[in-house]
Amino acid sequence: MKLKNLIVKNKVYILLLILILAAVSSVIADTKTGAAASREYRIKAAFLYNFIKFIDWPQEKMPDNDEPIIIGIVESEDFIKAFDPIKNKKVKGKKVILRKFDKLGEMDENKDQSQWRHKIAALKECHILFFCHFANKKTQNQIIKDLSGFSVLTVGQADGFLESGGNINFIKERQKVRFEINLKTSKQNELKIKSRFLKLAIRVIK
Amino acid sequence: MFGRIYSLKWELVLAVLLLLLGSGPPAVAAYDPEPNETEDFFELSIEELMKVEVTITSKKDGKMFETPSAVYVLTREDIRRSGVTNIPDALRMVPGIQVGNFNANKWAVSARGFNSEFGDKLLVLIDGRSVYTPLFAGVYWDEQDVILEDIERIEVVKGPGGTLWGSNAVNGIINIVTMDAKKTQGTIITGGGGIEERAFTSFRHGLKLNDKSYGRIYSKYYNRDGGIYTANGGVGADDSEKLQSGFRFDWEESDIDHITLQGDAYHGRSGRNSTEATAAGNITNKDDSENIRGPNVLSRWNRKLSETSDMSLQFYYDRSARYSFVLEHTIDIFDLDFQHRFKLNQQHNFVWGLGYRDIRDNTSGTFAINFFPQDRLDKIFSAFVQDEITITENLLKFIIGSKFERNNYTGYEYQPSMRLLWTPNKNNTIWAAFTRAVQIPARSQSDMVNIFSNIPPFVQLSISGSDDLQSQELKAYEIGYRTKVGDRMLFDITAFYNEYDHLFSIEGSGATTFDNKIYAETYGTEFAAHLQATRNWKLIAGYSFLQIQAHRKSSSTSMAKEVEYEGNSPHNMFQLRSLLDLPCGLEFDTSFYYVDNLPNNQVPQYIRMDVRLGWKVGDNLEVSVAVQNLLDREHREFMGTSSNTTESQRVIYAKLTWRF
Numbered sequence: 001m002k003l004k005n006l007i008v009k010n011k012v013y014i015l016l017l018i019l020i021l022a023a024v025s026s027v028i029a030d031t032k033t034g035a036a037a038s039r040e041y042r043i044k045a046a047f048l049y050n051f052i053k054f055i056d057w058p059q060e061k062m063p064d065n066d067e068p069i070i071i072g073i074v075e076s077e078d079f080i081k082a083f084d085p086i087k088n089k090k091v092k093g094k095k096v097i098l099r100k101f102d103k104l105g106e107m108d109e110n111k112d113q114s115q116w117r118h119k120i121a122a123l124k125e126c127h128i129l130f131f132c133h134f135a136n137k138k139t140q141n142q143i144i145k146d147l148s149g150f151s152v153l154t155v156g157q158a159d160g161f162l163e164s165g166g167n168i169n170f171i172k173e174r175q176k177v178r179f180e181i182n183l184k185t186s187k188q189n190e191l192k193i194k195s196r197f198l199k200l201a202i203r204v205i206k
Numbered sequence: 207m208f209g210r211i212y213s214l215k216w217e218l219v220l221a222v223l224l225l226l227l228g229s230g231p232p233a234v235a236a237y238d239p240e241p242n243e244t245e246d247f248f249e250l251s252i253e254e255l256m257k258v259e260v261t262i263t264s265k266k267d268g269k270m271f272e273t274p275s276a277v278y279v280l281t282r283e284d285i286r287r288s289g290v291t292n293i294p295d296a297l298r299m300v301p302g303i304q305v306g307n308f309n310a311n312k313w314a315v316s317a318r319g320f321n322s323e324f325g326d327k328l329l330v331l332i333d334g335r336s337v338y339t340p341l342f343a344g345v346y347w348d349e350q351d352v353i354l355e356d357i358e359r360i361e362v363v364k365g366p367g368g369t370l371w372g373s374n375a376v377n378g379i380i381n382i383v384t385m386d387a388k389k390t391q392g393t394i395i396t397g398g399g400g401i402e403e404r405a406f407t408s409f410r411h412g413l414k415l416n417d418k419s420y421g422r423i424y425s426k427y428y429n430r431d432g433g434i435y436t437a438n439g440g441v442g443a444d445d446s447e448k449l450q451s452g453f454r455f456d457w458e459e460s461d462i463d464h465i466t467l468q469g470d471a472y473h474g475r476s477g478r479n480s481t482e483a484t485a486a487g488n489i490t491n492k493d494d495s496e497n498i499r500g501p502n503v504l505s506r507w508n509r510k511l512s513e514t515s516d517m518s519l520q521f522y523y524d525r526s527a528r529y530s531f532v533l534e535h536t537i538d539i540f541d542l543d544f545q546h547r548f549k550l551n552q553q554h555n556f557v558w559g560l561g562y563r564d565i566r567d568n569t570s571g572t573f574a575i576n577f578f579p580q581d582r583l584d585k586i587f588s589a590f591v592q593d594e595i596t597i598t599e600n601l602l603k604f605i606i607g608s609k610f611e612r613n614n615y616t617g618y619e620y621q622p623s624m625r626l627l628w629t630p631n632k633n634n635t636i637w638a639a640f641t642r643a644v645q646i647p648a649r650s651q652s653d654m655v656n657i658f659s660n661i662p663p664f665v666q667l668s669i670s671g672s673d674d675l676q677s678q679e680l681k682a683y684e685i686g687y688r689t690k691v692g693d694r695m696l697f698d699i700t701a702f703y704n705e706y707d708h709l710f711s712i713e714g715s716g717a718t719t720f721d722n723k724i725y726a727e728t729y730g731t732e733f734a735a736h737l738q739a740t741r742n743w744k745l746i747a748g749y750s751f752l753q754i755q756a757h758r759k760s761s762s763t764s765m766a767k768e769v770e771y772e773g774n775s776p777h778n779m780f781q782l783r784s785l786l787d788l789p790c791g792l793e794f795d796t797s798f799y800y801v802d803n804l805p806n807n808q809v810p811q812y813i814r815m816d817v818r819l820g821w822k823v824g825d826n827l828e829v830s831v832a833v834q835n836l837l838d839r840e841h842r843e844f845m846g847t848s849s850n851t852t853e854s855q856r857v858i859y860a861k862l863t864w865r866f
Contacts, residue, residue, distance in 0.1 A: 043258055046247035050255065085248055176256060200252060 041082035043177050044170060048128055052091045054197035057127060058190045061151040068095040072126035075133045076100055124150045131156040151190050162205055178202045271688055274627040274637035276364040276700040282357050287785050287795040289818035289832030291403055294347045298799055300362045301748025302732035304775055306844025309852045310433040311446040311476040313347045314844045317364045317378035319728050319754045319775040323846045327377035327645055333384055335504050335522045338374055340565050341537055343648030348476045349498055349526055351450055353410050353424050355394050358385045365702060366643035366682050368621030369607045372588055376643045376680050387412060387420040387456040393866050400859030404429040418457055425451040432477060433852025434840045442852035448474025462510045469503035479850050494531030501525055515548035533575045540564040555594040562587055577653045584614045603627040615647045616677045633690040644677035651675060651720050670719045681705045694738040704728045712766045723762035726771060728754045742787035750779045773806025791822035807845040813837055828863040
């Protein structure tokens, strides 16, 4: 017999060791991505693109002739590639472009007022702003507050996003992407939402 | 490079002619085309977007999840991350499948027992083409290969599937499905080598011909080292090499018509070392490498007739040829299959089909192995019908059907099945089945004479086939339960009780012959668990238990087969796989397999551990290093009968995958 009990035991230890190592490194690495997740964001990207068709921005917010419609992605992490297909699409006769906003979470509006204002000004240029992975809730809520009234459609994917002032929130239901709408905050943002679109939402806050 | 070169010319001409005449389906249940990575969601309306599922696998999983049989699916990702270089090694990942490597180019693969050099109760298909050899009953695994990167999935059903799949699907079906050419655009070049895996390389190029048609061509080559002899530790003569090329073409017209045309051709040498008897009464040790080669072509036409009905027509031609010192044979198979499914009303979903198979073989034996007659033509006609009855919408289904078949060995056969499917909610599936399946005698079991030893003054030791053999019969009782716990866990458990009758026995002493004088009961369970532990760590566990009780009928005279049936399969198998994504595009994957001892083969229990480290260098390049059998230098997994067994050795290789 080649496999004596003792050897078997040692092998199991080796296996355990590897599994523990795997577990530890996995916890360390838990913020990275998978292929499935990237698919989810490619679907969400298509949703964002579709939203443009169902939202009317006030006249002064609509871009002039050659100017593009801007979709901003906050904290996209590794998923930014999923949004690439948005680039160079055309809706309502306007080009759509993509802007990336990372490291917003590290800002403190009390400490660095000028930098904060600078960032907020850049965010205000967006027509749609998607909060991809935003760990710092407090900062996120502050951004939404600061953008209120500037006709930026804020889109999120977290519990309570609508309650903290966001306009549209993605929800995953039975492996499918659904969304809910806060009509109240949308009105504050002077955004007109088509009724056909409202009917598709699984929840509307009025 | 290869021992003999044979002209392929006439076969190719014939193949092309036949292609012009015929076309073709999967006897395989047709699955909806799946969205792929390059799918453009931007072309969808918002209503359509809301129907798209987030995970690619979920659609298929959903179907698999509600399948009333012991099904297990290996995905392309499973295969890529396991670091395996061939199909039989990939099958180790399926709980309950026993894979015994008994020399460096031969594998014995079976489910639910009765494993042997030719696992005769397992049906294997590649894209709807049966690769079960009718000559020896079983699969020559060294002949079966595809570009692993092009595999869509490998579906494995444990338990009988004769109703849909026909004879020989007694203990299981393995269905290897490659991707639609539409999904394999661009070029993949792989290459690598190391210890045992001396060198391997593959090339695949996919292109879009026009808006409706896509194609791909590929070529692959490997050169593997031999194993270690169990007896003396010497180096085996079982090194091997093989070159294979092929193509696939897919044409799709507005979701209604889909035509597939595909083909492969391979030429290789599988080394082995055998002990043979000669007419003069001597036993000699022969290096009798086998030369293998074979072309095949397949065409399939799927047509959607209405929202609730579709049909498929499939035709294939497959030639496999093997030339060794003791036996040369070629087998030509022509197969035509028609299938039609339609919804009669809210309750009844019918599928029925017709099939015809024509098998022509041509053997040239020696004193040691000979077939009488040397050449044979067999025809198999078959028909099947199955009704899926919805008793309560989304809750209870009853599926009943049967296959009817006529073959030249045993005449008429029927293979009925009844299945009950209960899906109390989206997260739980409970099913039960009763099935009858048969394995018809192989040509070798009917017509072959094999002389092992002829030394005077002892009697000649030989085994002869018998014309009077009946089919081996199975009546199977199965139950299964699947459950999803949250988004991250899936459990699947099955239990079965099988009653076999007319199992092949060997009768007489000295000059023995095949008969049907064994019956058996087997029972066991298979368990699988999938756990997405964290976003980037997946764990998969599997366990199977099996008990076989074989009995001789009172008129039987030899124990040989009874001992083999009971002792060729492990009682317990366990596996644990870990797939871990690390930062910087690194992947660390480990597989751990425990296989219980095989009493008949005197194969001790073994633990096999495979490790792979992969690194995605940017979008186009992937580098990986894999070690198989990490924990020991060599171990035995199974004992072959036609060649001297060698042990599986530790394999270390590096691989480069370049996509553009």
